Amino acid sequence: MASDQARMLEAARAEHLWPRPPLWMMALATTGGVALLAFPFIFQTSFSHHTMILILMYALMAQSWNVVAGFSGQISLGHAIFFGIGAYSSTVLFAKYGVTPWAGLLVGMLISTLAAIAIGVPTLRLRGHYFAIATLLIGSSVQIVFQRWDWVGAASGLYVPINRTSPWFYLQFHTSKVPYYYLALAAAAAGYFLVWKLRRSRFGFRLQALRDEPDAAASLGIAIARHKVMAFMISGAMMSVAGSLYGQYVLVLDPERLFSAEISIIVLLMTVLGGSGTLWGPALGAAILVPLSEFSRIWFGGTGRTLDLIIYGILIMLVCMWRPSGILSLLEERVRRRARPAP
Amino acid sequence: MHVLVNRLTTWGRARAMSRDLIIQAIVSGLLMGLIYAQVAVGLSLIFGLMEIVNFAHGEFLMLAMFTAFWLWALAGLDPLLSLPLVAAMLAVAGMLVHYGLIARLLKAPMLAQVCGTFGLAIALRAGAQFLWTPDFRTISNPWIAGRVQIGAIFIGQPQLVAGAICLLSFVVLWLFVTRTETGLGLQATAQDRQAAEVLGIATERMSALGWAIGLACVGVAGTMLSTFFYIFPDVGVSFALLAFVTVALGGFGSILGSLVAGLLIGLVESLGGLLLDPSYKTLIVFALYLGVVIVRPNGLFGRF
Numbered sequence A: 001m002a003s004d005q006a007r008m009l010e011a012a013r014a015e016h017l018w019p020r021p022p023l024w025m026m027a028l029a030t031t032g033g034v035a036l037l038a039f040p041f042i043f044q045t046s047f048s049h050h051t052m053i054l055i056l057m058y059a060l061m062a063q064s065w066n067v068v069a070g071f072s073g074q075i076s077l078g079h080a081i082f083f084g085i086g087a088y089s090s091t092v093l094f095a096k097y098g099v100t101p102w103a104g105l106l107v108g109m110l111i112s113t114l115a116a117i118a119i120g121v122p123t124l125r126l127r128g129h130y131f132a133i134a135t136l137l138i139g140s141s142v143q144i145v146f147q148r149w150d151w152v153g154a155a156s157g158l159y160v161p162i163n164r165t166s167p168w169f170y171l172q173f174h175t176s177k178v179p180y181y182y183l184a185l186a187a188a189a190a191g192y193f194l195v196w197k198l199r200r201s202r203f204g205f206r207l208q209a210l211r212d213e214p215d216a217a218a219s220l221g222i223a224i225a226r227h228k229v230m231a232f233m234i235s236g237a238m239m240s241v242a243g244s245l246y247g248q249y250v251l252v253l254d255p256e257r258l259f260s261a262e263i264s265i266i267v268l269l270m271t272v273l274g275g276s277g278t279l280w281g282p283a284l285g286a287a288i289l290v291p292l293s294e295f296s297r298i299w300f301g302g303t304g305r306t307l308d309l310i311i312y313g314i315l316i317m318l319v320c321m322w323r324p325s326g327i328l329s330l331l332e333e334r335v336r337r338r339a340r341p342a343p
Numbered sequence B: 001m002h003v004l005v006n007r008l009t010t011w012g013r014a015r016a017m018s019r020d021l022i023i024q025a026i027v028s029g030l031l032m033g034l035i036y037a038q039v040a041v042g043l044s045l046i047f048g049l050m051e052i053v054n055f056a057h058g059e060f061l062m063l064a065m066f067t068a069f070w071l072w073a074l075a076g077l078d079p080l081l082s083l084p085l086v087a088a089m090l091a092v093a094g095m096l097v098h099y100g101l102i103a104r105l106l107k108a109p110m111l112a113q114v115c116g117t118f119g120l121a122i123a124l125r126a127g128a129q130f131l132w133t134p135d136f137r138t139i140s141n142p143w144i145a146g147r148v149q150i151g152a153i154f155i156g157q158p159q160l161v162a163g164a165i166c167l168l169s170f171v172v173l174w175l176f177v178t179r180t181e182t183g184l185g186l187q188a189t190a191q192d193r194q195a196a197e198v199l200g201i202a203t204e205r206m207s208a209l210g211w212a213i214g215l216a217c218v219g220v221a222g223t224m225l226s227t228f229f230y231i232f233p234d235v236g237v238s239f240a241l242l243a244f245v246t247v248a249l250g251g252f253g254s255i256l257g258s259l260v261a262g263l264l265i266g267l268v269e270s271l272g273g274l275l276l277d278p279s280y281k282t283l284i285v286f287a288l289y290l291g292v293v294i295v296r297p298n299g300l301f302g303r304f
Helices: A002-014 A023-042 A046-072 A080-097 A101-123 A128-148 A178-199 A202-212 A214-219 A224-250 A261-274 A281-299 A308-322 A327-339 B002-050 B057-075 B079-105 B110-132 B157-179 B181-191 B193-198 B203-226 B235-250 B255-275 B278-295
Strands: B147-150 B153-156
Touching: A023 A046, A023 A178, A046 A178, A046 A202, A046 A224, A046 A261, A046 A281, A080 A101, A080 A128, A080 A224, A080 A261, A101 A128, A101 A224, A101 B278, A128 A261, A128 B110, A128 B235, A128 B278, A178 A202, A178 A224, A202 A214, A202 A224, A214 A224, A261 A281, A261 A308, A261 A327, A261 B110, A281 A308, A281 A327, A308 B079, A308 B110, B002 B057, B002 B153, B002 B157, B002 B181, B002 B203, B002 B235, B002 B255, B057 B079, B057 B110, B057 B203, B057 B235, B079 B110, B079 B203, B147 B157, B153 B157, B157 B181, B157 B203, B157 B255, B181 B193, B181 B203, B193 B203, B235 B255, B235 B278, B255 B278
Parallel strands: none
Antiparallel strands: B147 B153
16 A cells, blocks of 8 residues: 555656655745744734734635645535534533633534535535535525524624633633744644645545546546545544634634635635645635735724725636636746746 | 313414414515525526526625615615616626626636636625625615505515516516527527537627626516615625525526526425524525435426
């Protein structure tokens, strides 16, 4: 099995599918990693920390969406379900039973995985638009249920009880945003590492095969339905982690916001903007859209008017019309052109 | 003894009342269903022509409602008078959307098509919020107001007129699509684009026409809805969800299917709200969608 995989990778390398990264790219990656680690000390304002935390969380959420849509080709419009489940799991367990949010985070991942099975098994068989609309409706239904469910606070939601005794145990930090930053960074890094490995694994190759050529993949013996459900499970668990962290970060759970279709759609827009099916596309999309919305909130603060969504909408239309493969592919093309000058 | 009689009469009265309530729910459900069908038929037409789901459909409904509102507020036009105007404006908007956005998305992957219309939806909704604030507005003294009483049930006159106009526009659309040469061209394009092109039908122009008609239908629905419903930037969202359900039930691309499915959904929603908790009525409709789509993936009246 392992040697099999090594052989596949070797073959792929020979075909230039996975070229060994050039030295400058490795240098860039190292610099980027160091910059991310040092960020809170270079920029010390609370606003820059907040923006960066949101970028990292959205990068993780967009990547989670990317696992389903970018790799298995199913467009989910209900990913906020898993985000909400993550936030509610950690908060309900902590607020009602005093369980540490760390355990709640794991429970949330488990529940999200189960929810992904429950939703995915019947709906992932549906073709294209039918699946998209089904997830949109399920997402909206879950929101309605949580808004009516008294045990979890119904429409008014839940508060994370404040406990200042042991910040790392209770996963809440009241004096600084820096610990949240590193938590978000760790979660995002873990998610991206997972997807990086996934893309090069047998499972990942199969997913991409059934996305591009479902009939050919099926005739090669790939169990399409099972693979799609598994991708959906992984994606749900990733989204749930972001939800738990977000809940601990804002300390207020509002079902109106957590389960909103807006969240499902924003992760989609980020991924498509950056480049769906790529590793770094979702992060790029998050890095563009989050600051846009944070700055717009400052400029128009309090008026209830936001310009960010108008810009989002126009930006995404332009990308879909001129660059359906995303902004990242534009950069890649430039790099490739520079690396290999025209003969 | 008289306790029993007493109880029996109250039981009888309750039964009579609940019978009236059910009839009431059926009538108002059907009237609302006509609006749902009117919103959905445009979506269905567009999908039938080019396999694109217009995720901005609800936002065009919102735009139609606001157009009717501003024509009333600024020019003093009653929605009944502004109806043709709003429909024409929405038709022009449909042309613009087709040539400006959709024509460029036709060859793109499905994900880009979904995102393209989603982007349009987000920009339109945020734009409306930016220009007109999230406030709820109403058209306060339309020509048609009040309600009529038939037996024990009450029907709001605006709803009645709205239902009648939606039904009328359905008939017109049906006659247009089945009885005119252009309509047959539309049908041919929906059935087989390449073959239609070989036969000399300008399929590109048919698509643009489909968008114009589709959004004109939304214009009619929005104008009529504005006479009895709140007008605000997010108003399209719930109607769009119901329109997706309607189109999926009726089968993408089927005009008659939209009508039947719209009526069915109006009925299920209003009866479900009466018999179960009203707050769960949308859940029942969504469950209906999931049930039908999983059992019959091409809708109740799907072509294959």
